[in-house]
Amino acid sequence: MSILSIQNVVKSYDQYTAVDHVSFDVPKGSVFGLLGPNGAGKTSLIRMITTITGPDEGQILLNGTRLNDKSPEQIGYMPEERGLYKKMKVGEHLLYLARLKGLSEAQAKKEIDHWLEKFEIKSWWNKKIEELSKGMQQKIQFIATVVHKPMLLILDEPFTGLDPINTALIKDEIANLNAQGISIIFSTHRMEQVEEMCDHIVLINHGKNVLVGEVNSIKNEYKQNLFEVNHEGDLPEDFKSHFELVGQNKDAVTVRVAENSDSNDLLRYFLEKKIRIHSFKEILPTFNEIFIRRVEETGGK
Amino acid sequence: MSKLKLIVWREYITRVRKRSFIIGTLLAPLGMLIYMLVIVGLSKYEGGSSTSVVVMDEAGIVKQLPDDSGVRYTITRDKTLDQLKTAVSEGSYDGVLRVPALKSLQQEDITLYYYSDKKLAPEKRNDIENRIAGKIRDFKIDSLRLDRSKMDMLATDVSIDPEKITGEGEDESKYTAGIGLAIGGIMAFIMFFMVLMYGQMVMRSVMEEKTNRIVEVMMSSVKPFDLMLGKILGAGAVGLTQVVIWVVLSGAVWMLLPLLVNIDPSQMQPVMSGTPQVDPDMVQAEGFHILAEISKQNWPMIIFAFIIFFLGGYFIYASLFAAIGSAMGDDLGEGQALTLPITIPIILAFYITAFVGVRNPDSGLMVFASIFPLFSPIVMPFRMAFSPPWWQIALSLVLVVAAAFFFVWLAGRIYRVGILLYGKKVTFKEIGKWLFYK
Numbered sequence: 001m002s003i004l005s006i007q008n009v010v011k012s013y014d015q016y017t018a019v020d021h022v023s024f025d026v027p028k029g030s031v032f033g034l035l036g037p038n039g040a041g042k043t044s045l046i047r048m049i050t051t052i053t054g055p056d057e058g059q060i061l062l063n064g065t066r067l068n069d070k071s072p073e074q075i076g077y078m079p080e081e082r083g084l085y086k087k088m089k090v091g092e093h094l095l096y097l098a099r100l101k102g103l104s105e106a107q108a109k110k111e112i113d114h115w116l117e118k119f120e121i122k123s124w125w126n127k128k129i130e131e132l133s134k135g136m137q138q139k140i141q142f143i144a145t146v147v148h149k150p151m152l153l154i155l156d157e158p159f160t161g162l163d164p165i166n167t168a169l170i171k172d173e174i175a176n177l178n179a180q181g182i183s184i185i186f187s188t189h190r191m192e193q194v195e196e197m198c199d200h201i202v203l204i205n206h207g208k209n210v211l212v213g214e215v216n217s218i219k220n221e222y223k224q225n226l227f228e229v230n231h232e233g234d235l236p237e238d239f240k241s242h243f244e245l246v247g248q249n250k251d252a253v254t255v256r257v258a259e260n261s262d263s264n265d266l267l268r269y270f271l272e273k274k275i276r277i278h279s280f281k282e283i284l285p286t287f288n289e290i291f292i293r294r295v296e297e298t299g300g301k
Numbered sequence: 302m303s304k305l306k307l308i309v310w311r312e313y314i315t316r317v318r319k320r321s322f323i324i325g326t327l328l329a330p331l332g333m334l335i336y337m338l339v340i341v342g343l344s345k346y347e348g349g350s351s352t353s354v355v356v357m358d359e360a361g362i363v364k365q366l367p368d369d370s371g372v373r374y375t376i377t378r379d380k381t382l383d384q385l386k387t388a389v390s391e392g393s394y395d396g397v398l399r400v401p402a403l404k405s406l407q408q409e410d411i412t413l414y415y416y417s418d419k420k421l422a423p424e425k426r427n428d429i430e431n432r433i434a435g436k437i438r439d440f441k442i443d444s445l446r447l448d449r450s451k452m453d454m455l456a457t458d459v460s461i462d463p464e465k466i467t468g469e470g471e472d473e474s475k476y477t478a479g480i481g482l483a484i485g486g487i488m489a490f491i492m493f494f495m496v497l498m499y500g501q502m503v504m505r506s507v508m509e510e511k512t513n514r515i516v517e518v519m520m521s522s523v524k525p526f527d528l529m530l531g532k533i534l535g536a537g538a539v540g541l542t543q544v545v546i547w548v549v550l551s552g553a554v555w556m557l558l559p560l561l562v563n564i565d566p567s568q569m570q571p572v573m574s575g576t577p578q579v580d581p582d583m584v585q586a587e588g589f590h591i592l593a594e595i596s597k598q599n600w601p602m603i604i605f606a607f608i609i610f611f612l613g614g615y616f617i618y619a620s621l622f623a624a625i626g627s628a629m630g631d632d633l634g635e636g637q638a639l640t641l642p643i644t645i646p647i648i649l650a651f652y653i654t655a656f657v658g659v660r661n662p663d664s665g666l667m668v669f670a671s672i673f674p675l676f677s678p679i680v681m682p683f684r685m686a687f688s689p690p691w692w693q694i695a696l697s698l699v700l701v702v703a704a705a706f707f708f709v710w711l712a713g714r715i716y717r718v719g720i721l722l723y724g725k726k727v728t729f730k731e732i733g734k735w736l737f738y739k
Contacts, residue, residue, distance in 0.1 A: 052520040077518070087315060088315060097522065144518070
């Protein structure tokens with residue numbers, strides 16, 4: 001069952017097609033990475049999911065029903081470009097945003113208290129937004145995004161501008177919310193974060209969906225049968241006639257194993273030659289590499 | 302509370318709470334009070350030290366002059382000019398005024414000579430000239446043996462009292478036009494001021510939301526149209542609050558002013574315009590006529606129409622300003638080109654009223670301007686005081702309401718696209734395209 005289903009969605013501005021027949025599903029309870037280079041159409045897509053704009057063609061289902069007037073109350077969105085009303089006080093600002101998401105005044109107060117307490121910033125209630133540092137404002141922004149207990153959370157580069165301590169804090173909270181069953185769409189350029197946090201991804205380029213699936217299976221799909229062997233001594237001379245040597249340094253080699261053989265063949269070779277092995281591991285492609293490869297393959301038009 | 306109400310409430314409360322609003326609202330009437338005190342004070346200021354003038358009366362017509370407005374007169378006939386000049390340089394007088402003898406009774410102009418090293422203040426110079434002219438007039442009347450009481454009969458106060466032929470409507474007095482002008486002028490000015498000031502306030506606030514990026518968060522919770530409308534309604538409510546406070550405070554100031562400067566209001570007018578004493582009974586009679594004239598106006602109709610025109614004009618222009626604000630970046634200078642087409646009709650409407658309406662409120666241009674919805678909110682309230690045909694008022698009202706709805710709708714179409722567009726210089730051609738986006 002998917003929390004969000006994008007079905008053949010098209011969005012164009014003038015002659016420019018920002019989103020071109022994109023389809024994918026976000027599984028319920030997943031942390032879903034929405035990736036793509038700048039100008040790929042991510043923001044256009046997010047704006048349609050958050051009902052800021054509507055698709056020209058296709059449809060978007062949230063938890064099985066088409067997006068409607070009530071959908072915004074079930075979605076929490078933290079845009080990359082963030083802002084708050086600088087002259088408002090922290091408490092009333094959060095109250096305002098929470099009530100716009102459909103909470104009653106009492107409910108909103110309760111939730112805001114809970115979050116301020118959790119972040120140990122209860123004393124900020126009467127502070128003006130403009131008195132806060134950028135990182136502090138980001139915390140308020142995060143609370144505003146989650147205060148109405150959305151079923152789907154959309155975070156666009158949520159860690160930019162945060163120091164390592166606050167990054168860890170927000171990361172923990174995201175994990176917490178995910179554990180409570182909230183699905184999260186995570187848009188970022190930072191591939192190490194994708195590998196760390198996401199279980200599914202979609203990659204958009206030139207408005208088209210170029211890669212979608214589970215993180216682990218994508219990695220498997222994109223592996224190139226490369227192994228790194230850390231060994232003692234020199235390589236035997238006939239090594240190259242058996243295996244493809246991709247790289248070599250002082251005491252480690254990177255080897256590509258042919259499609260018809262497997263890693264054990266490589267291991268067996270070293271054992272038979274009585275070469276001592278210190279380490280042996282498969283090199284899986286990083287998301288950075290997959291990302292660049294797919295973008296280059298699909299770009300250039 | 303619905304979302305729109307929440308937005309209106311926030312727009313209203315955050316503005317009303319601002320220190321600049323509180324200070325501006327309270328200080329404006331206080332500023333007016335100080336201004337009036339200064340005016341009254343200045344007009345009562347008696348030119349500093351008095352000047353002592355010795356009049357060398359060669360003509361023998363001055364005889365004596367009472368001291369007045371800081372000028373002390375000494376009349377002499379038996380001293381020579383040189384003696385008097387010496388007296389001045391010794392400090393006995395400030396100057397010598399030589400009044401040469403008249404050549405004949407037909408003489409129409411005469412030059413007086415004032416000998417002094419000190420400058421004669423223009424006010425005192427006028428005063429002296431008037432007094433000597435009066436003396437010469439008296440001298441001529443006496444010399445010609447004219448009957449003074451018959452002379453007074455020559456002066457006649459003429460005024461036109463317009464009367465209707467068909468007998469419809471109220472009888473008009475000579476005050477009708479003046480009162481109409483005053484009421485209409487005040488209403489036109491309030492309209493002009495409010496539309497321009499609060500329209501631009503809406504625009505700045507839209508731009509602010511766009512540049513500090515809160516709008517992206519807001520858009521994920523509410524519809525763009527609601528946000529825009531909420532802003533327009535909220536700012537409009539702030540404007541009304543301010544006007545109500547000003548009216549109340551101005552009333553209070555008007556009542557307090559006489560106590561502070563120790564004069565009664567009926568004397569204010571003459572003092573301020575600088576005309577000499579007016580018969581208090583006349584003032585009372587005039588006041589009565591004016592009051593009667595004011596109460597003769599169809600006030601319920603005027604107030605009703607004023608409110609409709611105010612709302613119509615405000616919605617038309619505030620929504621246009623909101624649309625332009627959404628299309629603009631944070632660069633006000635660049636936006637000037639975009640705001641100009643909106644401010645021009647407002648200013649034009651005001652100019653039409655000020656230059657054409659004042660001369661002839663029923664001219665063809667005024668009739669057109671009071672019906673055309675971009676002008677009518679400013680022009681029609683002015684014309685209302687001159688009882689235009691009822692069908693023109695009705696047509697104008699219908700059109701302004703329809704136009705208000707149309708422009709709010711139009712602005713909504715522009716706003717929803719413009720507000721999310723960044724880093725692009727926008728042209729009117731492009732804004733035109735936005736109207737047809739899905």
